Amino acid sequence: MKYILESIKNSPIIQCKKYQFIKYSFGEEGTYIDTQMIRLIKDNFMEFYNSLSVKPDYFVATEPGSHTWGLLLAEEFGKPLNIIRTQNPRTSQNQVIYQCRTGYSVRNFHFDNFNKGDKVVIVEDVISTGATIQLLLD
Secondary structure: HHEEEEEEEEOOOOEEOEEEEEEOOOOOOOOOOHHHHHHHHHHHHHHHHHOOOOOEEEEEEEOOHHHHHHHHHHHHHHEEEEEEEOOOOOOOOOOOOOEOOOOOOOEEEEEOOOOOOOEEEEOOOOOOHHHHHHHOOO
């Protein structure tokens, strides 16, 4: 844990409009994650998952940062992964789009394959305002 805390402490801060964005190596703007960090994050996720009294039907992860971790966990536990995608020009016209204001932008997401009553673990790399997670819960 000391290694993770040291990495967080040494992460650069980027001014993004009125929001100070911290560029964690393991977050959406990170470009290099060493094996020790990967192992620590995976081990902590696994410890959390194993402590759950109710196991999820699948994992949910947002892009661009957390789908890397979601994929790692989905494979480890043999569960599907549902990725929340950012809208792009190739997004199908029939896709339902959800708008979400985060701490530093307004993003349009699309996702499907959710059913009322599904048990999920949401994997998120950075929580600043909680807006993305609130969108998923709604």
